[in-house]
Amino acid sequence: MHRKLARLAFSILFAPLLAAALADRAAGAAEPAAGLPLRVGAATANFAADDKMQIAGGIDPQYYQGQEGELRAVATVIQQPGSGKFAIVACDVIAVNRAMIDAAAERIEKSCGIEPAHLLVNATHTHHAPSTTHAHGVQAEPEFVRTVENGIVRAVEEANSRLKDNCHFAFHLGEEPNIGQNSRLLLADNMINWVGSSVPILRPTGPFDPQLPVWVFRDSEGKLVSVLYNHSTHTIGSLRPGVRSPSFYGLAAQALEEKWGAPVCFLEGASGSTHNMNCSVADAIQRLKRDVTDGVEQAAERPVARLASIKQPFLFKVRTFDEPTEDKKVVDYCTKHAPGMLDLCTRVFRQARLELKPEQGKQRETFVQVMLVGDVALVGVPAEFFTGLGMEIKKRSPFKETYIADLANDYIGYLPDREAHQLGGYQTWMGLHSFAEEGTGERMVDQSVAMLQELASPSTADKKP
Secondary structure, eight states, rough: HHHHTTBBBBBEEEOTOOOOOBBBGGGGGOOOOOOOEEEEEEEEOOOOOTTOOSSSSSSOBOOOOSBBSEEEEEEEEEEETTTEEEEEEEESOOOOOOOHHHHHHHHHHEEEEEGGGGGEEEEOOSSSSSSSSSTBBBOOHHHHHHHHHHHHHHHHHEEEEEHHHEEEEEEEEEEEESSEEEEOEEEETTTTTOOSSSSSSSHHHHHOOEEEEEEEOOTTTOEEEEEEEEEOOOOOSSSSSBBBBHHHHHHHHHHHHHHHOOOEEEEOOOTEEEEEOSSSSSHHHHHHHHHHHHOOOOOOOOEOOEEEEEEEEEEEBOOOOHHHHHHHHHHHHHEEEHOOOGGHHHHHHHHHHHHHHHGGGGGEEEEEEEEEETTTTEEEEESEHHHHHHHHHHOOOSSSEEEEEBBBOOOOBEEEEHHHHHHOOOSSSSSTOBOOOTTHHHHHHHHHHHHHHHHGOOOOOOOOO
């Protein structure tokens, strides 16, 4: 297994005819090189869950009765002559972890011939599914973790078995400005809003990204094979209270899938600082169905002259902290804004810091991934990535079309930017939900951009795996 992981830190760039396909960002989109044939397959696998499982997403364990929609893995496998196979998977869970993905990747490589560096697994971050990780006072559900790992493998294997020849790729960039907003609001008392506050709001402290890109794959007869879409808001909210749910993004995808007869996949964007605060779940579902339908109908076909992926290790440290200072942050906020949560939050965060105390300053390893389909880039980051950091990658990327899939391949908690750390607030409190040292987010941006630049370098076109 360690030998396999060692092979992840390379670029996989294909076909000597392809270097001319890159766009010159400064001059706008250049004429693309002729596309090579694509084989594409897609499939889903449901995750079984029951009422006895702890639900992720809260400070303490919750137990839900019943379910709406399906919790599932949605996989798209793409193959091109000479390039090998690639798989993009989204899972209706709050997070995926490295152990789970490593195990699934090893099985997928054996059964499908897909290299681990070609596999990107994103969590949709629904807060209405059984827990897959230990955060706050919630433990991972081992049985559900195994179910998710098996579901990832099943979905990829089924998608691989359904590969169709001579498929076509189309793309459309839309917007959805009404679902979500920057939720780190500066209050009149100079605190950052989390829950319970009735203090006047002064301003948002960061941006909101309304972009809604849609990837469309069709077979040689024009029939849909797979649709993927991406948006950057926390996936919280079910139609019915107290039930398991893929939330509005997943419910919209499943409704469209039933209509079209092809898998529809949602990829969570850089949403660590963005929540849906004003749009009802029912309205969000209708808006997303409309947005994605418009994207499919308006998508322009793009020749795919190149498939590529780079997955590299990323090193970071657990930040050091002063216990009284961190305790005061939690106590002060809850005392003033959420007194009903004071005892719970104080207890849970103290326990989290106790667990993290011996880890202070220790180095940890995770992964960052960049993937290219034609001239459209996807960046996988293993965290609840602040929206501003995601937008910075987009701004600095050499590819005009660049999008973020956060909570990809691993989970290292929230990654705020430096300004957010200075402002404070829940996402920066030391805990199992936020433990990377300050500046980790900016370093991840720099590494992601460097990897994108490596993909864009014509000299890499001749590199071999």
